[in-house]
Amino acid sequence: MLITLTFMDHVSDYLMRKFLDWQKESGELKSVTDFGKLMGIDQVHMSLYIRGKRPPTPKHKRLIIEHFGEDALIAFGEDPDLYSVMKNWEFLNTEQRKRIIGIAKKNK
Numbered sequence: 001m002l003i004t005l006t007f008m009d010h011v012s013d014y015l016m017r018k019f020l021d022w023q024k025e026s027g028e029l030k031s032v033t034d035f036g037k038l039m040g041i042d043q044v045h046m047s048l049y050i051r052g053k054r055p056p057t058p059k060h061k062r063l064i065i066e067h068f069g070e071d072a073l074i075a076f077g078e079d080p081d082l083y084s085v086m087k088n089w090e091f092l093n094t095e096q097r098k099r100i101i102g103i104a105k106k107n108k
Contacts, residue, residue: 009052010075010076010077011049011052011055011056011075011076012049012050012051012052014071014072014075015046015049015050015064016050018035018068019032019035019050022035022038031043032046032047032050033046038067039060039063039064039066039067040063041060041063041064045057045060061076064076065078065083085100
């Protein structure tokens, strides 16, 4: 039997695994409310995300990625290198931006 995982399955599984790991590391049972607070996400939304009932909002996705880093990017199906460029775009000078754009256009 072939099982196909969806985007929501990956994100939900990832968040559940992180939640359980966090509890294990702390040595005690913790709530979804406390887990969400680590990232600035309320219990209602975090519960929906962990259960795979709703994809994280763009703001919550950003908070999750900022908290967990590169492996969260991968769980969301994002390219870590591209994300790094996008996140730091505003800090690049005009010449650096032109070089990146030139490379991108050349490789269409």
